[in-house]
Amino acid sequence: MKLYNSITKVCRKTLLGPTYGSPLKKIQILPRTSSADPRQHYLVYITKDKVGLQMLPVDGNPHKSSAFICHPDGAADFAVSHDGRYVFTAGGRERTFMKWKVNLHALDAAAFLGGEELIPFYNLLDGGREGKFFRDMEDYFYYVQLCSQGIKTLETRQVSTHIPLEEIPSVMRAIGFYPSEEEIEEMINEVKFSKYADTGEEVTKINLDDFIKLYINHRPALGLSMKTIRRAFEVLGYDNKEGDKVIDRGDFLSLLQCRGEQMTEDELTECLITLLGKRPRKEGSELDTHPPTGAAALTEEDIPAEITAEIFVADILGLPIAEPEKKEQKEKEESLTYKGPES
Numbered sequence: 514m515k516l517y518n519s520i521t522k523v524c525r526k527t528l529l530g531p532t533y534g535s536p537l538k539k540i541q542i543l544p545r546t547s548s549a550d551p552r553q554h555y556l557v558y559i560t561k562d563k564v565g566l567q568m569l570p571v572d573g574n575p576h577k578s579s580a581f582i583c584h585p586d587g588a589a590d591f592a593v594s595h596d597g598r599y600v601f602t603a604g605g606r607e608r609t610f611m612k613w614k615v616n617l618h619a620l621d622a623a624a625f626l627g628g629e630e631l632i633p634f635y636n637l638l639d640g641g642r643e644g645k646f647f648r649d650m651e652d653y654f655y656y657v658q659l660c661s662q663g664i665k666t667l668e669t670r671q672v673s674t675h676i677p678l679e680e681i682p683s684v685m686r687a688i689g690f691y692p693s694e695e696e697i698e699e700m701i702n703e704v705k706f707s708k709y710a711d712t713g714e715e716v717t718k719i720n721l722d723d724f725i726k727l728y729i730n731h732r733p734a735l736g737l738s739m740k741t742i743r744r745a746f747e748v749l750g751y752d753n754k755e756g757d758k759v760i761d762r763g764d765f766l767s768l769l770q771c772r773g774e775q776m777t778e779d780e781l782t783e784c785l786i787t788l789l790g791k792r793p794r795k796e797g798s799e800l801d802t803h804p805p806t807g808a809a810a811l812t813e814e815d816i817p818a819e820i821t822a823e824i825f826v827a828d829i830l831g832l833p834i835a836e837p838e839k840k841e842q843k844e845k846e847e848s849l850t851y852k853g854p855e856s
Contacts, residue, residue: 514571524699525706528730529573533580535561539590542569543615544597555617557600559588564602564613566620573730575637576627579620583611631722634729646688650728653687654721675718678704684724690732694774700731739834743822759819788829789815 514530514537517523530537543555543566556567558580565580584604591602600613627633635642638650657680658673676684681704682697692700704727705715719727743758749768750760760768769776776784817824826832 523702526703526730527699528571529575529734530571531558531560531565531567531578531580532575532734533560533563533565538588541591541593543593544595546597546615546617553617553621555620557591557593559583559591559602562587564588564591564600566615566617568620568624573726574624574627574633576633577620577624579623581613583613584609631725634725637729638725650684650688650725651721653684654724657684674720676724677718678716681719681724681727685728685731688728690728692731696731700727703727739822739826742826746822746825753819757819757821759821760825762816762818762820765816765820785815788831 514528515524516526516528518525537558537560540556540558543557545551545554554569556569556571558565558567560580562582562585563580564583565578568577571577583602584607586607587605589603589605591600593600598615600615602611602613604610628636635647638644639646641647654676657676660683661677661680662668662671678701681700682692685692685700704719704723705717707716709715746758746760749764750758753759766781769781770778816829820829823834827834
């Protein structure tokens with residue numbers, strides 16, 4: 514869920530919302546009831562097939578929301594009673610109508626039992642507070658302090674609990690989250706202006722606790738699957754002779770430099786050098802009249818003329834493909850294999 518400035522339309526916060534199978538289809542502030550805490554506000558929402566409640570303000574804590582299946586074939590709409598005691602949901606194809614009684618005390622109890630401060634966020638990390646992922650994050654966080662002070666400096670180290678905002682992208686990438694340039698800008702601005710309304714000053718550094726919250730709220734809620742990447746190749750690519758969805762090597766370079774968040778040739782070359790561990794041939798180093806240089810030379814040597822989603826992930830990015838994803842692809846290939854006239 515994103516919070517925008519109503520005047521400038523600038524994104525001020527990105528927060529982990531309810532994760533119940535689909536994005537929220539409709540939201541509405543729950544009218545205040547007589548039994549509710551006057552300082553507490555709630556949000557009613559529906560997803561594809563569920564109705565739920567969310568405590569406000571949203572902060573990414575998963576225990577502050579709950580949902581129940583209301584219409585298995587899909588919820589079409591909902592309305593709230595004037596006193597906030599009931600929610601009415603309408604189904605789609607099954608043409609049913611349901612009345613739900615709102616129980617705010619149950620949601621308050623769930624949020625309380627889920628833990629205070631950072632406990633709910635630790636539980637969202639792989640392995641929790643005592644896991645290897647948290648220890649790695651902590652190591653990277655403090656290693657960045659050494660880098661910002663200079664690795665080879667002989668001066669006394671200033672140990673701190675904070676890192677500069679400009680180092681946020683480095684730590685995010687080190688722990689496996691690769692935000693776009695736009696997402697990086699949103700993250701830095703979110704922290705930089707987090708206290709501006711109260712103090713009139715910009716924040717220039719971030720501590721580990723706030724960094725964990727930032728990571729939880731900005732990383733992809735459901736991760737990035739091979740299915741999503743294959744879908745991108747279906748849109749951007751074409752069918753080769755074997756029936757695979759592929760992107761031409763030249764189109765691959767062109768897309769990265771001309772579409773979306775455009776990369777310069779130097780930036781693309783630097784990325785490919787890092788990923789492939791190769792150095793491009795320098796201009797004039799071959800006997801060819803016009804030998805390819807830079808990114809074109811790298812891709813010609815190390816990347817095939819036709820790139821599949823699997824080649825992109827495993828060979829170029831160097832990321833592992835989960836076994837279920839491999840099995841799904843193998844079954845798909847076998848189902849397309851010609852088995853003779855009988856089939």
